[in-house]
Amino acid sequence: xxxxxxxxxxxxxxxxxxxxxxxxxxxxxxxxxxxxxxxxxxxxxxxxxxxxxxxxxxxxxxxxxxxxxxxxxxxxxxxxxxxxxxxxxxxxxxxxxxxxxxxxxxxxxxxxxxxxxxxxxxxxxxxxxxxxxxxxxxxxxxxxxxxxxxxxxxxxxxxxxxxxxxxxxxxxxxxxxxxxxxxxxxxxxxxxxxxxxxxxxxxxxxxxxxxxxxxxxxxxxxxxxxxxxxxxxxxxxxxxxxxxxxxxxxxxxxxxxxxxxxxxxxxxxxxxxxxxxxxxxxxxxxxxxxxxxxxxxxxxxxxxxxxxxxxxxxxxxxxxxxxxxxxxxxxxxxxxxxxx
Amino acid sequence: xxxxxxxxxxxxxxxxxxxxxxxxxxxxxxxxxxxxxxxxxxxxxxxxxxxxxxxxxxxxxxxxxxxxxxxxxxxxxxxxxxxxxxxxxxxxxxxxxxxxxxxxxxxxxxxxxxxxxxxxxxxxxxxxxxxxxxxxxxxxxxxxxxxxxxxxxxxxxxxxxxxxxxxxxxxxxxxxxxxxxxxxxxxxxxxxxxxxxxxxxxxxxxxxxxxxxxxxxxxxxxxxxxxxxxxxxxxxxxxxxxxxxxxxxxxxxx
Numbered sequence: 001x002x003x004x005x006x007x008x009x010x011x012x013x014x015x016x017x018x019x020x021x022x023x024x025x026x027x028x029x030x031x032x033x034x035x036x037x038x039x040x041x042x043x044x045x046x047x048x049x050x051x052x053x054x055x056x057x058x059x060x061x062x063x064x065x066x067x068x069x070x071x072x073x074x075x076x077x078x079x080x081x082x083x084x085x086x087x088x089x090x091x092x093x094x095x096x097x098x099x100x101x102x103x104x105x106x107x108x109x110x111x112x113x114x115x116x117x118x119x120x121x122x123x124x125x126x127x128x129x130x131x132x133x134x135x136x137x138x139x140x141x142x143x144x145x146x147x148x149x150x151x152x153x154x155x156x157x158x159x160x161x162x163x164x165x166x167x168x169x170x171x172x173x174x175x176x177x178x179x180x181x182x183x184x185x186x187x188x189x190x191x192x193x194x195x196x197x198x199x200x201x202x203x204x205x206x207x208x209x210x211x212x213x214x215x216x217x218x219x220x221x222x223x224x225x226x227x228x229x230x231x232x233x234x235x236x237x238x239x240x241x242x243x244x245x246x247x248x249x250x251x252x253x254x255x256x257x258x259x260x261x262x263x264x265x266x267x268x269x270x271x272x273x274x275x276x277x278x279x280x281x282x283x284x285x286x287x288x289x290x291x292x293x294x295x296x297x298x299x300x301x302x303x304x305x306x307x308x309x310x311x312x313x314x315x316x317x318x319x320x321x322x323x324x325x326x327x328x329x330x331x332x333x334x335x336x337x338x339x340x
Numbered sequence: 341x342x343x344x345x346x347x348x349x350x351x352x353x354x355x356x357x358x359x360x361x362x363x364x365x366x367x368x369x370x371x372x373x374x375x376x377x378x379x380x381x382x383x384x385x386x387x388x389x390x391x392x393x394x395x396x397x398x399x400x401x402x403x404x405x406x407x408x409x410x411x412x413x414x415x416x417x418x419x420x421x422x423x424x425x426x427x428x429x430x431x432x433x434x435x436x437x438x439x440x441x442x443x444x445x446x447x448x449x450x451x452x453x454x455x456x457x458x459x460x461x462x463x464x465x466x467x468x469x470x471x472x473x474x475x476x477x478x479x480x481x482x483x484x485x486x487x488x489x490x491x492x493x494x495x496x497x498x499x500x501x502x503x504x505x506x507x508x509x510x511x512x513x514x515x516x517x518x519x520x521x522x523x524x525x526x527x528x529x530x531x532x533x534x535x536x537x538x539x540x541x542x543x544x545x546x547x548x549x550x551x552x553x554x555x556x557x558x559x560x561x562x563x564x565x566x567x568x569x570x571x572x573x574x575x576x577x578x579x580x581x582x583x584x585x586x587x588x589x590x591x592x593x594x
Contacts, residue, residue, distance in 0.1 A: 096363070098366075111437075
């Protein structure tokens, strides 16, 4: 068995068959597989079907159609088998705040049938790894958000799962917690644990994941490695320039030959183009003519975030009328959707 | 599934149910809604019913015990489950290798233990005031079965589709009051009209009160065996209905 997760034609419709309520198709016949030991990113805007897919794979809700198997166990007919194989770290840290960190881990271990000697050894190891050993006897209600998240991850690992579902593992956390969690993800990868990761942080997915799937409106838009996805959008190249003195104008930069779109990020201007080789000399000439010194000049490929935006049709919020002359092409997909 | 595997699975599920019950006992017994709906409410209700009556306090004790076990045991499910759904710890249980039946059985056991523990208070007070236990075995059986039936009634209440404890307790209380008033705690079954008795038979509290009365030297209307069988049937039916409704809620993603 090479696949840790196998999903075929998976579908979920809410409110199906309920009188007077409009059915909502949350997941629309998606198919993909996650290899054993792989770190797989699952990206999509809010409402795209990510959480529904995770809920089906973790046996929380049954699908309306199609099949899903985790480590060979069918999520419908062998939910018990699936649950023995998986660890789950949901977006909201669902720890028992009335328990100490130690008691949370002991309860989890007992629930999963971890033998007594092993559960204490494992708890000690995890609490140390997550920097919670000193606080093991303190009620977790008093923990910071990052500490709760680390404890939640430790609880998800108590029974040494083969597949770990991580929903937004580092979202909104302090730097220390982010580093500890990222380090743990790397260690789990090295140990061969399959990781199914959803994240808002596209760059995190780009760095951590072997492959990513992009889901939008319940359908899969793409499944590939971050590098291959970026390569597929090579037309989204850009030239990034920063000036040492004075202010450039988006209108002037946008008027340069071969420039499709201009974006101003901090002290840098990003000029999107299909022909960076033509844009660079034009920028140099224009800066000389305008009396501006170039502080830095780089060519960039598309980031995974840009690929994601392109594929999902997310549009940035509209700027106020006096918010600057920035111009950009219309995006597919129409209305605005928040990334998530 | 052969008999060995079946037996192992049953033991596994029973052990998990107890682990969940133990956790609920440690975490939720001191929660304000549990204390308010489970202890304060029956206590003040009893006071309002007994103050000014020309009956010895000892004679009122069986009724107080029945009311106490009714309110306490049935208050765990509708507090704990919506609470856990709100903070999403219920999901933790649902995704662990344990069946929904075992989870709900664990919640029921927590209700049973809570109901029996709190009921000890009026029982001891009653004994101090002169009440006596004539049939200890029947009293023990009656209390355990009553606590089970009421705790599983609490599980049924908890299927109300809300994650707000107050929103679940409101309808739960609306149902518990009529069950109390038709039960024969205030008016003996023998004094009720035929239609009143027919209504009384619909309330599990009727059988709990009847069996406790008989175990404490009072007059019963039904035999203890009938009371015990009825309480056991309510326990099974409420738990089964609660299980079905929770499964339905999961299918709908509630």
